[in-house]
Amino acid sequence: MPSASDHIVGTGVARTRDRGVVRIIKGVVLLAGAALLVSWPSLAANPYLVSAGVVVLNYAVFASSWNIMGGLTGYISLGHAAYFGLGAYGTALLIQNFDIPSFGAWFLAGLLTLVIAIPVGWAALRVRGASFVIVTIALVLVLALIFQSLRGITGGSDGLIVPRPFPDLLRPEHHATFYYIYAGLLAVVLAVWFVIARSRFGAGLKAIREDEDKAESLGIPTTRYKGIAHALSAYFVALGGGxxxxxxxxxxxxxxxxxxxxxxxxxxxLLGGVRFLLGPLVGAIIVGTALEYFVLNFGETQLHLVATGILLAVVVLFLPDGVLAGLSELVARFRPQATSIREMTAEELQNQRVSEVRPGSGVDADPTSSERSEQELAPVERSPS
Amino acid sequence: MVSGALIFQSLILGLMLGGLYALLASGLTMYFGIMRVVMLAHSAAIILSAYIAWRFATLTGLDPMLSLLGTVPVFFLMGFLTQRLLVSRLRPATMSMMSVLLTFAIALIIEGLLGYFFTGTQRRINLPYGTASVNVLGASLPVVQIISFLLATVSMAALYVVLKKTRFGWALRATIQHKEAAQLVGINTERLSGYGFGLGLATAAVGGAALSLQVTIYPSLHWHWIGPLMAIIVVGGLGSIPGAAIAALVLGTMRVMLEIPFGPTWAQTIFFVALFVTLMVRPQGFFGGRLAQRF
Structure with missing residues (x-):
C-alpha cells in the first residue's frame, strides 16, 4: 500500500525553495477557505443557502468523525449512521421524556451513545475486512427495525418532533446559529484528528491500517487501539446527530x-481523501452540494441514487486516495522532477559515500559496503503509485 | 394458546422460506469464496430480476417463470462483466473493503434506475393461482410458496451438480480453495472468477423470479433482504455453501416461528441477533471451514 509520504520524492536546494512556495500557496488557500466558511451565513443571498450550508457542515462533521476510525485504521464502517441516529434520537427523547435542557440532552446523548458504541465496537472489531463491514451494516438495519417498532417511544415511522432549543429565533437566525455551532464542532473534530494523527496512538492506528498482523507483532495493542478509535469516532458522530x-x-x-x-x-x-485532515471536509462540500442540487432539481425521482452510485463507483475504481492525493500528485508533477539520470557519476558518488563513511566507525567501510552502494545506484525515480 | 396446527404450518412455511434464503445466500457465498467480495448488489439484482418477471408477466400475460429463460443468461453475462470489468480492477490489498463500496454503488444504481423507470409504486403479479393453497396434514401452504421452494431446491441441486460433477465445477472449487495452486495446474483463474460471478448472479435471477411470485415488490425492497442474507453467510461461515444453506434453513424457520409470538418486525431481528451471537462466540461462523478463518 502506498503511504502519504511516498509522494515526496527527491532532495536538493531547488526543491526546498519550491516546497516553501507550495506551503505559502497552501496557507493562502486554507485561510481563504476558512474565511469563506466562517462568513458564509453573511454572504449567502437567502436563508435557504444558509440551511444548505448547515447540511454540508453536518456532513462534514459526520465524515470527519468517521475518518477518525476509517482514515486512521482503514476499517471502513458503513454503520456510523447508527451512531448518528442514536445521537439524534437520544437527544430528542431525553428532552421529551426527562425535561432536560436541549444542549444538556445533546451532551448526555453523546455519552450514552459512547456507552453503546464501546461493546458494539468490541464485538464488531473481532472480525476484519468483509465481516466487519457486514456487522456495521447489520447494526444500522437492526436499529432501524427497532426504532420503527418501538412506536410508543419513538413515534415509529410517523416521526418524532424535537422541541426547538431557541424558540424565539426566526428561521434565518436559527440556521445561522446552528451554522456556527456546527462549525465549532467541526473545528473540535478536526483538532482531535490532527492531534491523534500526530500522536503515538495515531501511529499505532496507521500501523494497523498498513498491516494489522505486523502491528500486533510489534506490540501495538491493536484491539484496544481500534476500540478507542471506534468509540471516539462514534462519539463525535453522535454529537453531530444530536x-x-x-x-x-x-x-x-x-x-x-x-x-x-x-x-x-x-x-x-474517500472522495476528499481519508489520509488528509481536510479530506472529508472537501468531500462533504463536493458531495453535499451535489446532493442538495439533485434534491432541488430532481426531488421526487430516484436519480440522486444513480448519481451517488456512479460517483461512488468512479471514486472507488479510479480515485481511491481522494482528490487531495490527486492534487498533491499534480503539484508534484509540476515541480522539478527527480531525474533518473544522476548529475554525478557513479564514481563521484562512490567517493562521496566513502568519505562520508570514513570519519565514523569502521563498520560501513568494509568491502561489502561498495557492493551495497552499487545496488543503491539504481535509478531512484519512483512512479507515483 | 397457540394450536399445534399453526406451529406445524409455521414450521413448513419456515423451511420453505429457508430454502429460498439458501438459494439467495449461495450466490453471495460464491462471490465471497472466489474473490473475498461481499456483493451488496446481490439483493438489488434479485429485485431487478423480480421486476423483470413482473414486467414480463404484465406485458405478455405469460407465466412469470418463463422470464427466467431470458434473465438467467443475461444475469450470468452481467455477473461475468461485473467481475472482469469492475471488481478485478480493485487493489488486492483493499479488495474486501473497497468491493463492498463498489457493489454498494451498483446496488444504488439499480435501485435508482428501478425507481426512475417504474416509480416507487408497489407492484404485484396477478396470478391465477396467486391465492390458491394446498392442504398438507392440516397445514395450509400457498401454492406460490411451494413453487418458489421447488425452484430454489432445483436450482440448488443444479448448482451442486455443476460444482461437484463437472470439470468446470472442479476448476471453480479449485480456484476457491487455492488460487495459486489452481493456476499451477493450468486453470485460468481470472476467467473462472468471472464465470463464478456469473453463476452467483444467475442464482439471483432465479431467486428474483421466485420472489416475484409471493411478495409485493418496490425498488428499495432489497434493503430488507441484504441484511438477512449477510447474516446468513456470516453465521454459516463465509465461503461455505453448505454452511450458508444450513444457516438459511435454521434462521428462516426460526424467523417464521417467531412471528407467532412477536409479529413480523421483531421476528426479523433474529437474523441480527444470530449475527452478533456468532461474532461473540464463533467469529469464523458455525459451519465455516478453513476459508472463513481470517475473514
Missing part, C-alpha cells in the same frame, strides 16, 4: 438509520 435533531427538529427512523447515509459519508471521506 445537533441535527436540534436543528432539523423532525426525526424519522428510515432517514436516520440509513445505510445510504453511511455510504454517502464514506463517499465524501
Amino acid at each position: 445537533l441535527y435533531a436540534l436543528w432539523f427538529g423532525d426525526l424519522d427512523p428510515i432517514m436516520q438509520f440509513s445505510v445510504l447515509l453511511s455510504a454517502e459519508v464514506v463517499l465524501m471521506a
Whole structure:
C-alpha cells in the first residue's frame, strides 16, 4: 500500500525553495477557505443557502468523525449512521421524556451513545475486512427495525418532533446559529484528528491500517487501539446527530438509520481523501452540494441514487486516495522532477559515500559496503503509485 | 394458546422460506469464496430480476417463470462483466473493503434506475393461482410458496451438480480453495472468477423470479433482504455453501416461528441477533471451514 509520504520524492536546494512556495500557496488557500466558511451565513443571498450550508457542515462533521476510525485504521464502517441516529434520537427523547435542557440532552446523548458504541465496537472489531463491514451494516438495519417498532417511544415511522432549543429565533437566525455551532464542532473534530494523527496512538492506528498482523507483532495493542478509535469516532458522530435533531427538529427512523447515509459519508471521506485532515471536509462540500442540487432539481425521482452510485463507483475504481492525493500528485508533477539520470557519476558518488563513511566507525567501510552502494545506484525515480 | 396446527404450518412455511434464503445466500457465498467480495448488489439484482418477471408477466400475460429463460443468461453475462470489468480492477490489498463500496454503488444504481423507470409504486403479479393453497396434514401452504421452494431446491441441486460433477465445477472449487495452486495446474483463474460471478448472479435471477411470485415488490425492497442474507453467510461461515444453506434453513424457520409470538418486525431481528451471537462466540461462523478463518 502506498503511504502519504511516498509522494515526496527527491532532495536538493531547488526543491526546498519550491516546497516553501507550495506551503505559502497552501496557507493562502486554507485561510481563504476558512474565511469563506466562517462568513458564509453573511454572504449567502437567502436563508435557504444558509440551511444548505448547515447540511454540508453536518456532513462534514459526520465524515470527519468517521475518518477518525476509517482514515486512521482503514476499517471502513458503513454503520456510523447508527451512531448518528442514536445521537439524534437520544437527544430528542431525553428532552421529551426527562425535561432536560436541549444542549444538556445533546451532551448526555453523546455519552450514552459512547456507552453503546464501546461493546458494539468490541464485538464488531473481532472480525476484519468483509465481516466487519457486514456487522456495521447489520447494526444500522437492526436499529432501524427497532426504532420503527418501538412506536410508543419513538413515534415509529410517523416521526418524532424535537422541541426547538431557541424558540424565539426566526428561521434565518436559527440556521445561522446552528451554522456556527456546527462549525465549532467541526473545528473540535478536526483538532482531535490532527492531534491523534500526530500522536503515538495515531501511529499505532496507521500501523494497523498498513498491516494489522505486523502491528500486533510489534506490540501495538491493536484491539484496544481500534476500540478507542471506534468509540471516539462514534462519539463525535453522535454529537453531530444530536445537533441535527436540534436543528432539523423532525426525526424519522428510515432517514436516520440509513445505510445510504453511511455510504454517502464514506463517499465524501474517500472522495476528499481519508489520509488528509481536510479530506472529508472537501468531500462533504463536493458531495453535499451535489446532493442538495439533485434534491432541488430532481426531488421526487430516484436519480440522486444513480448519481451517488456512479460517483461512488468512479471514486472507488479510479480515485481511491481522494482528490487531495490527486492534487498533491499534480503539484508534484509540476515541480522539478527527480531525474533518473544522476548529475554525478557513479564514481563521484562512490567517493562521496566513502568519505562520508570514513570519519565514523569502521563498520560501513568494509568491502561489502561498495557492493551495497552499487545496488543503491539504481535509478531512484519512483512512479507515483 | 397457540394450536399445534399453526406451529406445524409455521414450521413448513419456515423451511420453505429457508430454502429460498439458501438459494439467495449461495450466490453471495460464491462471490465471497472466489474473490473475498461481499456483493451488496446481490439483493438489488434479485429485485431487478423480480421486476423483470413482473414486467414480463404484465406485458405478455405469460407465466412469470418463463422470464427466467431470458434473465438467467443475461444475469450470468452481467455477473461475468461485473467481475472482469469492475471488481478485478480493485487493489488486492483493499479488495474486501473497497468491493463492498463498489457493489454498494451498483446496488444504488439499480435501485435508482428501478425507481426512475417504474416509480416507487408497489407492484404485484396477478396470478391465477396467486391465492390458491394446498392442504398438507392440516397445514395450509400457498401454492406460490411451494413453487418458489421447488425452484430454489432445483436450482440448488443444479448448482451442486455443476460444482461437484463437472470439470468446470472442479476448476471453480479449485480456484476457491487455492488460487495459486489452481493456476499451477493450468486453470485460468481470472476467467473462472468471472464465470463464478456469473453463476452467483444467475442464482439471483432465479431467486428474483421466485420472489416475484409471493411478495409485493418496490425498488428499495432489497434493503430488507441484504441484511438477512449477510447474516446468513456470516453465521454459516463465509465461503461455505453448505454452511450458508444450513444457516438459511435454521434462521428462516426460526424467523417464521417467531412471528407467532412477536409479529413480523421483531421476528426479523433474529437474523441480527444470530449475527452478533456468532461474532461473540464463533467469529469464523458455525459451519465455516478453513476459508472463513481470517475473514
